[in-house]
Amino acid sequence: MSVTRRGFLTLKRPGGRVVTPSAGALPPGWLDGSAIGARGLEAEAAEEWQAVGRRGGARPDGPSGPSIKLSSNENPLGPGRAVLDAITAGFGNAGRYPFNVNPGDGQLLEMIAAGNNAQTENVVLGAGSQEILKVAVWAFTSPSRPLVTASPTFENATRVARNMGHPVVEINVDSRFRLDLESMLATVRGAGLVFVNNPNNPTATVHGGKTIADFVERVRRISPDTVILIDEAYHEYVTDPDYESAIPLALSTPNVFVARTFSKAYGMAGMRIGYGVGTADTIAPITRLRMPYNISVFGVAAAMAALGDPAHVEAERTRNTAVRAFTQKALEDLGCQCTASNTNFVFADIGRPNAEFRSACAEQGIQTGRDFPPFTGSHARISLGTMEEMQKATAVFRNVLRPATPVGGGTR
């Protein structure tokens, strides 16, 4: 059955628990350095599996063949032929710095600027959007100017700020697993940076264009020096008709900028290319702090080829939408409600600790997402593979979820 937004609010699991996301308290220290180690996020999740294999523990490959990786929100098909051809065509440039190659990173910058009706001074390239996020925290937060962010959300900015000893204010998502912008607004006065992940990873929900614009306007009124970073990593996957990119807003509003990535719908997570867009004054400090020539010559060639092949992304959106509908239905048939996903992953109430679900799926060759406090006891993030992969994966989910008695879902 399909769940309407209204129905979702009061939905009860068989165990009788009402999902009340914003009531969940954060376990102390859940995001401290020791818990995280030295590596990062989606990349870390990818490596975790390799490390498991290297240690000779549980194999990442299931008994019936190679594992299906649904843990890092990647495009399972990767980039298009045009991109791969662009990489091999660039082999002669492998020994040259990216600025000595033509076309080089300067041309990529121009192409991105032109595609967004902007100038090159409005754009900054990052080694993945993670570098943009990291540098934004460096540039805009301080011991007296906190980071305001959500929980759960993409953890990168939070981790960087904590690492620097800069204060972090985390606002739990609302009862529909959306960013609680109203509550965030109450904390922005004097903040250095507000991180708005729209759509939000891991909860998959999105806010409409007008809601974001209103939020920005109110932040600007309350705290004009606060910088607002809107991370649109999953922009290309959104199907909500109310959604609009904040790039036009960022280009006309001081202290607002948007981060984008080639890691998701463009299928180029391994190439590490992201960018930020905003007014020249907002982008300048990020450009100063980002690493010089942070994009490889192959990354430059790949990104330019990808931008020249919009049909590939369009097809990816359509493909993902169908897989998402299939997967959500399969999970809901198992009694696992999903949030309103506008991304290439779903956030599902599995009614048991995620670690338990993840291990059980791994035993059967399916890699699912890491823990996302405060929902470690109840929710799993499942990235969407191909339709064929999801048919296999949902069969595994059925095996894993059916026989088990839900244990203590949601409570910790």
Next chain:
Amino acid sequence: MLTRRKFVHTVGMGAAGALTASYIGARGREDALWSLSTPLEASGAAQAQTMIPLSSNENPLGPGQVVLQAIQDAFGPQGATPGRYSNATGALRDALSGHLGVTPENLTLGCGSTQILRTATHVYTERTRALVGTIPTYEECAGYAAMLGRPVRAVSLNRNFQMDLDELADASRGAGLVFYCNPNNPVATYTGAQATRDFIARVHRISPDTRILVDEAYFDYVTHPDHESMIPLALEDPRVIVARTFSKAYGMAGLRLGYAVAHPDAIRTLSAWDSGSGTSSLNVLALHAGVAAIGQGTAFTDAERARNKAVRDFTVKWFADRGMRSTESHTNFIFTNTGMPARQFRDGCLAKGVRVGRDFPPFQNEWCRISLGTMEEMTKAVAVFGEVLGKVAVAAA
């Protein structure tokens, strides 16, 4: 369409106008000049390919064939691998630790050694703890420190363009980090291993809390008799960090891959600062390429060192025969007194299809850094140098 004249003009403007320390720091060393030029239009591609690039200390031959094959293989059966986050850092760390005789806990990877240099500068200097380095040297650390508002102490080279180790040790008192680029870019000179060890010991006596970052970017090009890496020292001493890169002898500047070797305590400090962004800045093709590059064994770098030395000897002799002195180079570039302002020499060469190095104060009025291309390229390049310097027909001496 971009004309050659326009190209020269825009580059000249950049050289005159914007090469401040903060600018270099913001953009990095090797592209400080070139990124200022108007980007080449697509129609200018053919022209750009005829330019002999002797400005960025690259290996003109690029990586070995097995490296390119590894990149292609990394596409995977359906070409999906570039769509996945990199999962090959473990393999590269294993390959490197085997190659260097260290443990994976002694290594951290970077998006070029640039990331290593920036991170070390970020974590080991403070507003009260300076960065110390020679002038000139590779600008990344000093430029970045200046941008962060950290003090920078610059120590002049000695008469032979060697690092003045006495002065450098004195300047290290109370400093956060000494940047010790050996061989030293742009002057190409090398300080022997024993002298370096003595220097490090002396810094420890004078200033026990000061870290020393030994940048061995050009290690594989050194032909000095007392040539040893400082890696063994770094493994035992958390105050010493060695930076390495795949951008030089391995011919992989375009891939953006470097690493640090250090005591596990130092590695933890460096990688913790990047808060997970360390490996996430590495592209998956570079990781596979790095494994393949290491797999070539020392035969590849030995051959590249020998090839480079022949080209270096040829180029140095060409200048010497015409009365122009070069420093004692242990790198894939030379630092030569042409007697002409570097900018004038550079513009003159550029107009004839050869790109040489940027200005390196305080030597920009007479000295130029010239990266070494292939023997064929250098044979053409010296003909251009002769025309620009007015020494076409006969040796000036």
